[in-house]
Amino acid sequence: MSILSETLIAKRRRLIGELVKGKKIAAQLQTLLHKPLKNNGSVSAEDLAVKILRSFTETLSVLSSNETSQIYGVDGDGGDTGASACSEESEKKPARVKDRRGCYKRGRTSDSRKKVSPTMEDGYAWRKYGQKNILNSEYPRCYYRCTHKYEGCKATKQVQRIKEDPNLYQTTYFDHHTCTDAMRAPQIIVDSDPVESLNLLSFESKIPWNQDHTSRSMIKISSSAKEEPKHDTQSDMSDLKSSLEDSNLWQEIVPMEQKSSVDAPVWDPKTRS
DNA sequence: TTCATTTGACCGTG
């Protein structure tokens, strides 16, 4: 027990160290991007990018080597997923409202992962199904589920703008995508969504995020990525992969069974009922 | 016409 917590503490230290390092290098890269002419060759943007990637890669490898939920401090007491589908027909209520008693449960007991990002874009196609004003929160919370819910993908997420910094969004992911890459750009699959970590490379100050970046526009981006598989992400990923292969980190990050799942979409694109 | 978003109602939990 104590040994376990010690290793956890060590891992946490290592993670924090890596993240701090990555943040510093990212800041350097940011200034470099702002004044590219001043790049007299001391440090190239590419070098910095590689360093950042390495730092985040290291972080991911630590995360994927053990329970991420513990490190994130997220609940994960097992049990089944929050909402469950309505069972069947029931006509005990007025036409407008069907009887939804027992249709869903609360309490998200499945694994959840939190992420703070300047963008809601994460490479997946999401469909908004609700929005609520939350007590003591200035901004509403938006509820999304995977577009391919009807193919069996149970992934959902909640997005909420952060009160202290409205440019940032806190996204909480529930469940995992089972629709994999059939409808989105290919990517590495790690325990927690790897694309999220790559999104960290999109610098907030470079992107004109203003308050008009609503969920709507972000979702549009998601679905367009689905419809025409542009492979920006893919080329990014292959760059990343090739740079990582040099350092043998790639093998560490991608567990065996997940590597094989990349080219084996599990969802079946059938017509939904 | 199809598909996504909006929005108010419904429902379970604490």
Place this chain on the structure above:
DNA sequence: CACGGTCAAATGAA
């Protein structure tokens, strides 16, 4: 009863 998560009709966009 309040709150938060979900549903589904209405509405809008392509």
